[in-house]
Amino acid sequence: MKPTPLEISFTPADNQRLANLCGALDENLKQVETALDVTISRRGEHFSVAGKSGQTQLAAQALRNFYDQSQHHISLEQIQLGLIEVLNPHDTPDQISGHDDGASTKQPVAFTLLTRRSNLHGRTPRQSQYLQQIQEHDITFAIGPAGTGKTYLAVASAVDALERGLVSRLILVRPAVEAGERLGFLPGDMTQKVDPYLRPLYDALYDLMGFDKTAKQFERNTIEIAPLAFMRGRTLNQSFIILDEAQNTTPEQMKMFLTRMGLGSKAVITGDVTQIDLPKHQKSGLVEAQQVLKDIRGIAFSRFLSEDVVRHPLVQRIVNAYEKHDKHKQEP
Numbered sequence: 001m002k003p004t005p006l007e008i009s010f011t012p013a014d015n016q017r018l019a020n021l022c023g024a025l026d027e028n029l030k031q032v033e034t035a036l037d038v039t040i041s042r043r044g045e046h047f048s049v050a051g052k053s054g055q056t057q058l059a060a061q062a063l064r065n066f067y068d069q070s071q072h073h074i075s076l077e078q079i080q081l082g083l084i085e086v087l088n089p090h091d092t093p094d095q096i097s098g099h100d101d102g103a104s105t106k107q108p109v110a111f112t113l114l115t116r117r118s119n120l121h122g123r124t125p126r127q128s129q130y131l132q133q134i135q136e137h138d139i140t141f142a143i144g145p146a147g148t149g150k151t152y153l154a155v156a157s158a159v160d161a162l163e164r165g166l167v168s169r170l171i172l173v174r175p176a177v178e179a180g181e182r183l184g185f186l187p188g189d190m191t192q193k194v195d196p197y198l199r200p201l202y203d204a205l206y207d208l209m210g211f212d213k214t215a216k217q218f219e220r221n222t223i224e225i226a227p228l229a230f231m232r233g234r235t236l237n238q239s240f241i242i243l244d245e246a247q248n249t250t251p252e253q254m255k256m257f258l259t260r261m262g263l264g265s266k267a268v269i270t271g272d273v274t275q276i277d278l279p280k281h282q283k284s285g286l287v288e289a290q291q292v293l294k295d296i297r298g299i300a301f302s303r304f305l306s307e308d309v310v311r312h313p314l315v316q317r318i319v320n321a322y323e324k325h326d327k328h329k330q331e332p
Helices: 015-022 024-036 053-068 076-087 125-136 150-163 190-209 211-219 251-258 285-292 313-330
Strands: 006-009 039-043 046-050 139-143 169-173 223-225 239-243 266-271 299-303
Touching: 006 053, 015 024, 015 053, 024 039, 024 053, 024 076, 024 313, 046 053, 053 076, 076 313, 125 139, 125 150, 125 299, 139 150, 139 285, 150 169, 150 190, 150 239, 150 266, 190 211, 190 223, 211 223, 251 266, 251 285, 266 285
Parallel strands: 139 266, 139 299, 169 223, 169 239, 239 266
Antiparallel strands: 006 046, 039 046
């Protein structure tokens, strides 16, 4: 016996708000259907949601949330971010492990980051905890699958620290898998050689600061690219340092990076231990750091799961499908 469809009505009827809610050619409704695996039928201001009971309740909540925003046009990005928030209510216990003050049991504190994106905030409980961990710790590790906001939120926190005058410069670090040996064969100066490896960090900066402002900060060396292979011997004071793709560091490189921190600095290390590109015999510095540093006071570890993916709704399903496939392959 099929579950009874859930009926929702938005009265009195407001055609403009209903049009904003549904989107062009009902695109917004299609996004809700895809993300929550439901079917939505509409007649005027009356909506019928069919599917599994729990999913229809979530879909109804999503429709109500979007209707509350429907005085103005609702962008596709707003729809997709709103669906992520519906799927990840903030009253769930966090799964992030921190050290030194029982931070793993604290509820995240809402605060505003000073970036060009005025609506930027954690979209899932773990993202909110991650932002709080960065505020409260001088070194934060973020480990989890692609799309969970590890790098983007780290860059947002760095921009916020720069805007507030808490640091004097941003240092962006990303290892070339070749650890520097092949960079000399690439054309251009050092910046041009490593640009392909650092492009995700540039993209985040342009989104959070704007192209012109970011370019000016690079000209003033307020923002600096620092290939991991060239970090040795430096001491970085009053800096916000981000090491991205840290799963592709060796243990020696990870130790070298962590010991570059000077006075008044923060570091965020991000990576996905399921996407290690090092030679098979080479141990990842990120994997080792989790064991070596797990009991060090002042260091936090934020661990993300597939439900923290903040990209197109299909990305979360793709991550889950690959995880399920990998488990089946490992079974005897």
